[in-house]
Amino acid sequence: MGTITNRDFGELYKKYGPMVLRxxxxxxHDEDMALDAMQDVFVKIIENNCKIKDACSSLFYxxxxxxxxxxIRANKIRTGPDFDEISELMADEFxxxxxxxxxxxxxxxxxxxxxxxxxxxxxxxxxxxxLTLEETAEQVGMSVSGIRKxxxxxxxxxxxxxx
Numbered sequence: 621m622g623t624i625t626n627r628d629f630g631e632l633y634k635k636y637g638p639m640v641l642r643x644x645x646x647x648x649h650d651e652d653m654a655l656d657a658m659q660d661v662f663v664k665i666i667e668n669n670c671k672i673k674d675a676c677s678s679l680f681y682x683x684x685x686x687x688x689x690x691x692i693r694a695n696k697i698r699t700g701p702d703f704d705e706i707s708e709l710m711a712d713e714f715x716x717x718x719x720x721x722x723x724x725x726x727x728x729x730x731x732x733x734x735x736x737x738x739x740x741x742x743x744x745x746x747x748x749x750x751l752t753l754e755e756t757a758e759q760v761g762m763s764v765s766g767i768r769k770x771x772x773x774x775x776x777x778x779x780x781x782x783x
Contacts, residue, residue, distance in 0.1 A: 633662065636680040643681060647688035660687045735777070738762075742770050 640661050644654035661684045732740045738760060745756045746767070757767045 629662070629666070636677065637662075639677065640680050640684045643684040644688050647685065648691060653691060657684070657687050657691055735774070739770060739774055742767060743774055746771060 637658065641654060641658045644657040644661075645651065648654045648657060661680060664683055664687065665679065732743075741760055742756055745751045745759055746753070751759065753764050753767050753771075757764045760767070762770075
């Protein structure tokens with residue numbers, strides 16, 4: 621897969637632009653600064669040669685947050701720090717773990733969007749809930765060999781989706 625093309629950029633801008641602008645307005649409380657920050661978000665994503673399949677709402681949301689916080693910090697350095705305001709903003713933000721959960725959810729949604737619903741159930745029972753192959757087979761009404769085959773296919777499929 622190549623990098624983002626002009627057509628892809630237009631689609632991404634239409635899809636994520638309003639969300640990014642809302643986020644920037646919320647954090648910056650200034651329309652002009654928010655518009656500039658929104659442009660910076662898209663520039664950053666393109667400069668990092670983000671692949672089109674990697675472009676998801678959490679990527680834009682997190683990038684918008686970071687860009688705006690950097691603008692706030694830069695403005696505070698110029699005008700004097702207001703650490704309480706920055707701390708308050710950062711307390712409202714996602715922790716790194718929450719961001720990773722959102723990104724993981726996007727990857728899983730991508731993986732299971734083209735798969736049978738039973739695959740999602742099998743993966744959850746086996747990998748998340750820790751059930752054995754036998755217990756998973758019993759829960760979904762399949763044979764152990766059928767479960768083993770589906771898990772093997774899921775591993776191959778998920779590897780190809782993540783690359």
